[in-house]
Amino acid sequence: MRVGVLTGGGDCPGLNAVIRAVVRKGEQHYGDDFVGFRDGWRGPIEGHTMPLDVERCRGILPRGGTILGSSRTNPYKLDGGVDRLKANLADLGVDALVAIGGEDTLGVAHKLSAEDVAVVGVPKTIDNDLNATEVTFGFDTAVQVATDAIDRLHTTAESHDRVLVCEVMGRHAGWIATYAGIAGGAAEVLVPERHFDIDKVCEDLKRRHEKGRFASIVVVAEGATPKEGTMVVNSSELDAFGHVRLGGIGQLLAEEIEQRTGFETRVTVLGHIQRGGTPTAFDRVLATRFGVAAIDAVHDGAYGHMVALQAGAVVRVPLAEAVTELKTVDPGLVEVAELFHG
Ligand code: F6P
Numbered sequence: 556m557r558v559g560v561l562t563g564g565g566d567c568p569g570l571n572a573v574i575r576a577v578v579r580k581g582e583q584h585y586g587d588d589f590v591g592f593r594d595g596w597r598g599p600i601e602g603h604t605m606p607l608d609v610e611r612c613r614g615i616l617p618r619g620g621t622i623l624g625s626s627r628t629n630p631y632k633l634d635g636g637v638d639r640l641k642a643n644l645a646d647l648g649v650d651a652l653v654a655i656g657g658e659d660t661l662g663v664a665h666k667l668s669a670e671d672v673a674v675v676g677v678p679k680t681i682d683n684d685l686n687a688t689e690v691t692f693g694f695d696t697a698v699q700v701a702t703d704a705i706d707r708l709h710t711t712a713e714s715h716d717r718v719l720v721c722e723v724m725g726r727h728a729g730w731i732a733t734y735a736g737i738a739g740g741a742a743e744v745l746v747p748e749r750h751f752d753i754d755k756v757c758e759d760l761k762r763r764h765e766k767g768r769f770a771s772i773v774v775v776a777e778g779a780t781p782k783e784g785t786m787v788v789n790s791s792e793l794d795a796f797g798h799v800r801l802g803g804i805g806q807l808l809a810e811e812i813e814q815r816t817g818f819e820t821r822v823t824v825l826g827h828i829q830r831g832g833t834p835t836a837f838d839r840v841l842a843t844r845f846g847v848a849a850i851d852a853v854h855d856g857a858y859g860h861m862v863a864l865q866a867g868a869v870v871r872v873p874l875a876e877a878v879t880e881l882k883t884v885d886p887g888l889v890e891v892a893e894l895f896h897g
Pocket residue numbers: 564565566680681682724725726777800801830
């Protein structure tokens with residue numbers, strides 16, 4: 556078969572491991588040949604391709620990013636986008652597509668499969684908020700990066716008797732904040748799933764400082780919002796999927812805490828550091844398992860499905876299950892983090 560591969564949306568450590576696994580099993584086991592589509596859905600829309608074979612995949616397993624490039628292009632938002640995409644797939648003789656992406660990329664894959672495009676999905680996101688899979692690759696790496704950062708923030712916070720706010724990614728779900736906050740011993744963990752009470756946050760910090768502990772780390776997900784407030788954004792710019800660019804809650808929170816408590820407070824925004832660089836061993840293994848399962852799914856004709864991890868096993872689920880609802884943090888886990896507040 557001739558199989559197209561693309562990576563869409565925000566990049567994520569482990570994407571290259573998926574590509575390598577798809578190509579390795581496809582070429583060596585099934586005798587497939589591959590077309591690499593550049594920059595997400597933009598590749599098939601514009602017919603922008605690159606060679607993709609086992610040789611081209613050598614050495615990419617530990618590399619972050621994606622050799623195919625990525626973008627947030629949405630064919631359904633471009634005039635004639637879907638028709639051009641279908642025409643290019645036909646011209647290139649592509650029999651099936653493996654689309655590796657998050658809710659947006661897989662949302663497009665779902666719509667295309669309803670229009671008879673042969674597509675299999677592979678879930679990815681550092682945010683871990685995709686439904687129907689227990690975990691996505693990239694999340695473990697992001698949590699490790701954030702935890703390492705929090706460990707470093709502790710020592711400088713202690714030296715200067717400061718409150719340090721650490722803003723991590725997580726637009727709609729606070730998985731990174733919750734995991735890294737628990738692992739890093741944060742004094743507060745604030746997530747989009749629960750509007751936070753700034754009075755309570757400041758009370759917790761004051762109580763903690765009264766006990767003689769001067770340094771406090773507050774971990775806040777970029778999508779967290781105060782109880783009575785609205786979403787704080789530093790830009791009203793929207794991407795092709797209608798998401799606003801977030802960022803700014805950490806700074807706002809630090810100013811508020813300093814003003815209300817009198818404790819010197821600074822902010823660190825981890826940003827794209829969480830998405831870049833080499834994947835952890837866990838993410839490399841999960842990404843490899845997903846890649847192998849995806850090319851198997853192509854050969855079984857399981858189009859309109861994505862691979863997923865459930866109860867430790869890699870399974871296939873309809874794309875519809877992955878894109879209808881976001882997977883937010885289990886309330887029990889938020890409560891574990893909250894036990895350590897203050
Ligand atoms: O991949 C998801 C994500 O990491 C979100 O947590 C974050 O809001 C967004 O990507 C940032 O994307 P971009 O790099 O396009 O600004």
